[in-house]
Amino acid sequence: MAVLEDGRASEKRSGDDGDDLPIFNAENLQSNMKSIYYSRSFLSIIGGVVAGIWGFTGLMGFVFYFLIMATASLGFVAKAKFSTHKYFDCRNRILMDGFLGGLMSFVLFWTFAYDIVHIF
């Protein structure tokens, strides 16, 4: 899923100053970001349905949403084998990107499931 972005252009394994600037393959970076976006969208939809069925109301539901997003971030970091600098340029991207993007979908499906199960 997470395409390894071909970071170092030339792996100089010399002894002393083997520090080369990481260069990022823009295409792979973008594809990684897209995977993250899709996963978060999907998870917010599923999370919404789950929250509705379980009958969360009010603040509990939003807490549940943030819990799901945090779990997703953990999952992404684990999938990148904890070396996010190889796959993304900045650590914040994998954690924070798209956090609030799925909120509307979550609320929609939460409302839908809650109504179908509990009100009608």
Place this chain on the structure above:
Amino acid sequence: MAEDLVLDTAIRDWVLVPLSVVMVLIGVLRYFVAKLMRSFQPPDRKALKEGQVVLRARNLKAGANFIPAKSFRVRRFYFTNEENGLLHVPKDQAQNAQAQMFSDPNMAMDMMKKNLSMIIPQTLTFAWVNFFFSGFVAAKIPFPLTQRFRSMLQNGIDLSTVDVSYVSSRSWYFLNLFGLRGLFSLILGEENAQDDTQRMMQMGGFGFDPTKSLSAEKDSLDIVQHEWVLPKMEQRAEEVLRKLVK
């Protein structure tokens, strides 16, 4: 009496589900119609040339640190030179290009088509919702909102003692409008992740492409600081080769 209304199952069957299904289908339809209506224009030669020049300048900026300082400066001079540099556009030409962009018929047609394809289905659906589904409670949102939202969410319901959580179908329509964006991006592929609201926000920033982007590239190229990132490269290459040879 503001607790726990029991709503008719018929509302669920004939309001919530059909409205959502209709909005999903309209979104899919709009995507395919847009795809079919995308007219192919032969690319404008001047615009293409300028686009390629901008690309070259960007590549230079990206790879600036990997070529020696002198080569970088030579290349940068070629682009940003005041007399015949590629990125330098004299002032009077700038004005003409802007006027031309506006009166360009193809571009105007495209803009109009995109606008129409967005606005018409949205307006029609909204009118349909208002006509058929007004005047009753449609759904209950699971989280409470303040009294100020009452007028927005409960527009067909005229009882003021009903809990604000019970909303009319108009608010269900808006909820769907925003919430189905994520679903569309999943089922239609990434190209159609944008929908009306995002595109409307982008309408404000109408870029005059050729001249502004050229001068922008020129400025950004001017401020690049060259930093030689491959120091002592020959020694390192020599070490690597020696190791291989051994």
